[in-house]
Amino acid sequence: MFRDTLKKMDAELKDCVQYKLDIHGEVHQMNSYIGKTLKINWAGFVICCCGKKMDAFYRSSGYCYKCYWESPLASQSIFKPELCTAHLGIEERDLEWEKKFQLAPHYVYLANSSGIKVGITRGSQGIVRWMDQGASQAILLAEVPNRRFSGDIEIALKHFVADVTNWRKMLSGVPASVDLVRIKQELAVHVPAAFKQYILADNTVTEIKYPVIKYPNKIKSVKLERTPNLAGKLLGIKGQYLLFDNDRVFNMRSHEGFVSEFSTEQASQVSLF
Ligand SMILES: [Zn+2]
Numbered sequence: 001m002f003r004d005t006l007k008k009m010d011a012e013l014k015d016c017v018q019y020k021l022d023i024h025g026e027v028h029q030m031n032s033y034i035g036k037t038l039k040i041n042w043a044g045f046v047i048c049c050c051g052k053k054m055d056a057f058y059r060s061s062g063y064c065y066k067c068y069w070e071s072p073l074a075s076q077s078i079f080k081p082e083l084c085t086a087h088l089g090i091e092e093r094d095l096e097w098e099k100k101f102q103l104a105p106h107y108v109y110l111a112n113s114s115g116i117k118v119g120i121t122r123g124s125q126g127i128v129r130w131m132d133q134g135a136s137q138a139i140l141l142a143e144v145p146n147r148r149f150s151g152d153i154e155i156a157l158k159h160f161v162a163d164v165t166n167w168r169k170m171l172s173g174v175p176a177s178v179d180l181v182r183i184k185q186e187l188a189v190h191v192p193a194a195f196k197q198y199i200l201a202d203n204t205v206t207e208i209k210y211p212v213i214k215y216p217n218k219i220k221s222v223k224l225e226r227t228p229n230l231a232g233k234l235l236g237i238k239g240q241y242l243l244f245d246n247d248r249v250f251n252m253r254s255h256e257g258f259v260s261e262f263s264t265e266q267a268s269q270v271s272l273f
Contacts, residue, residue, distance in 0.1 A: 007256050011131040034237070084102050108142040111138040116162070
């Protein structure tokens with residue numbers, strides 16, 4: 001059922017991030033399409049993760065009406081981890097699901113994507129998350145036993161650094177390199193006393209490069225609701241964005257669930273990235 005929908009690309013950290021898209025039963029090595037023409041044609045309907053087909057997602061949320069209001073995947077604490085309560089045994093929408101999701105090691109990290117930001121991630125997802133956000137550098141700050149604690153640390157650090165990526169800035173080029181070890185040491189001072197024990201001594205900085213020939217000058221975001229037939233020369237991939245000619249960018253992640261045709265010009269044997 002989800003065979004024909006667009007979805008988040010798989011990203012793998014190599015010298016340059018390697019992207020893969022699984023659609024129509026085929027795995028596309030996206031890096032090999034850079035410099036080639038790519039076409040995405042939307043069929044005019046979407047499928048929610050519960051399997052419901054419709055013309056559009058409820059409130060452009062990526063969910064149907066029922067999932068938006070009832071699924072633990074779309075609950076408030078997904079967007080605001082500081083509202084997590086499973087560690088206290090308090091249910092939000094589905095305590096069993098929430099316990100599995102929240103009561104597991106989480107990390108607080110610092111990343112440089114469009115300037116420094118603080119973020120949180122589950123278990124070993126760090127590198128995947130950084131690549132999805134288009135970060136160029138990242139470092140782990142703390143490891144905590146549940147999602148709520150990571151949310152509490154993030155809230156404390158939000159007074160000093162951003163907690164969201166400015167995607168327009170992220171897509172406009174490679175950010176200036178920063179000394180994340182020094183910034184981690186400066187921010188660690190502001191971690192609340194109760195959580196200081198979770199600060200990690202490991203100061204490994206992960207550096208990430210993306211396959212991009214040319215960054216857009218004046219970014220135009222293309223959405224399938226308005227442009228159901230998208231065709232253009234692929235000039236790069238960063239985060240979950242495809243960068244096309246004429247300064248157009250396409251967010252793959254925000255089109256998850258869109259039933260679409262996906263086609264490319266024959267990829268050359270010699271790939272650029
Ligand atoms: Zn649904």
